Amino acid sequence: MNRVRGVKLTSRSVVFALAVHGLILLLLGLSIDWKSDSIPMAANQAAPVQAQAIAAADLDKELKKIKDREYEKIKKQQDEEKKLKELKEEQEREKKKLADLEKKAREAEAQRVIEEQQRKENEAKQLALAKEKEKKEQTEAEKKRKEDEAKKKRLAEQKKKEEEAKRLAEEKKREAAEKEKQRLAELKRQEDLKRQQAERELQDRLEDERNERLATSTFTNQYVAAIQQKVSSNWIRPPGAQQGLTALVAVRVTPAGDVLSARVVRGSGDPIFDRSVINAVLKASPLPFPQDPKFYEFLREFNLDFRPDHLVS
């Protein structure tokens, strides 16, 4: 900030200074209007010329005096002029100086304005940057905060979930254990029931079996032996067959004893022998069979194991 002679130069003070200089210049111009061609002016206050009787010596002296005076006058005028000029120059210099000052002041002002502006801009910029930074920081902080929060929340939720799951599992376990316990209890109850029932049934059955055993043994003696005999009598064991051959035949029969199928399930390895046992079963059809359908259930499928004891008997 430039300061000239401690005066704060404002536009107003500049105008005032200019006005002062102008007035001074006007007064000077009026007083030194000596170059004008003798125009009598009322305002010309110099002594009037007196001419008549002045001796020569006196004249000379006078002349000289006049001359001196003139000279003085001229000189004075010249000094005046010089002084004026100097003044004028001074004025000019002052003026220039003023102008310079003014210019400088203007420039300084401009500079100052620019600087001020720059400063302001800088300040604004700084402010903006700061603001931005702050904002960014704030955003990041916010973000971080949010993240942290989310993480926390997540962890919390997870933990909650885990705990829930654990709780559920435990509950389930507890329920299962409870159920199992109930089931076992029920099972035991049922088993007890069953056992009791089985015991009862066993008793009943033993009773029945006692009664039926006679029938059964009669049945096995009668019918199985009869089947055996009929198949045996129809079996022509090939005399040329190797000794020790055996064959197992699966037989299916109708309730009337007719052979539905006879199938070698374990052959002897000798096709002639195998054919002989199949023919034996087919020829023995119908097999001696009981009328009671209960016996049919018992004998609808059975095996015949052909194993001759000796070639020669």
Added chain:
Amino acid sequence: MTLRFLTVRFIAVILTGWCAAAQAEITIVIDKSGKGGVPIAVVPFEWRGSGAPPHQVADIIESNLSRSGRFDAIPREDFLNTPHERSQVKFTDWKLLKAEGLVVGRVVQTGNDFQVEFELFEVFTGKSMVGLRYNVRANQMRKIAHQISDVIYEALTGQPGAFDTRIAYVTVETNSVGSRTFYLEVSDSDGFGSRKILKSTEPIMSPAWSPDGSQLAYVSFEERRSKIYLQRLSDGQRTKLAEYGGLNSAPAWSPDGRRLAMALSHEGNPEIYVLDVASRQLTRLTRDRGIDTEPAWSPDGQHIVFTSGRSGRPQIYRMASNGGNPQRITFQGNYNARASYAPDGERLTLITNQGGGFHTAVYFINSRSLQVLTKTLVDESPTFAPNGAMILYATKSRGRGVLAAMSADGRVRQILKVQQGDVREPAWSPLNRKL
């Protein structure tokens, strides 16, 4: 046909849950079998020709199969119908008769020739097992019938038949003044179609077939003492093979047909010798004070069995066919003689006397067991069929010598219908070559 059923023994019945019988597992053991043969129906063949057919082919087949002991022919009067080809067969009818096999066929005359065709069915499956057609002349028809019998036999038993073979035997005719004529005869295996190949007023004995069936060796007394001859069947040409001093007897062919074992006594008592047919070189195999006779070769040619009296009573001994120390192999009974091998080499047929007469028996070499097959009093000269399934032997029927054939297990025995004379010393030929 009488079937003897042994008491059926109840071995095991497994009952699992009488009440819950749905899947009861019952196994009934069958440890006995019927003693009959396989029931078979042989339907008389259709005849398409003029006059009567030269031979009843179905009769020959049925007779053969029955005689083998492996089959029981269903009586023809039981037949519900008489089909001659598959399209006419109602299997249910034959199931009712319990026939396992059914044979149908026909003979068609075509000029002087005949077309013979047959088919064998398995009744319970309705499956055709075999069917063949032959073109033959009248004099080949018996042979064809035997061949068909063999085909059927093999199809049903899995073993080769031996019907299309021949037998040789000796017949003796005694005229009104008591003089005897001896014949050597050859016939079909069923005794039919015989022809005499030698006639003599002196005894003929011990005919033996060469392994190729082309010639017979036998003993003839035609020169007043025993000599061994070879005779070719195709043209009757004869060769005198052995005429050593003393007894020349019991010729037996080696399986390769190059040698004959025989019993000779020119060096003292009868011993076993082997004669090389081509070189006539003689090798003595036995040296003993007892009588050694009736040699027979094992089928592999490694051994010779023979009858020896060295223990005091006739028993069967066995030695290596090139000699060596004979081992006695029969110990049951006080008389065992006339042994010969079955083709399997594991059995001998022989005559045994265990106090009740001379019976035909089978001796099992590995088990050393003797199975007596007949109850007749005076059997002689048993000989295995070349398939080992039958035995031919001579026996007495109403005081007359006859030939009998029986199954190798003795179940079925049949006297062959040899027309006249006293028949003895049968020998069964090897298997014939086919037509």
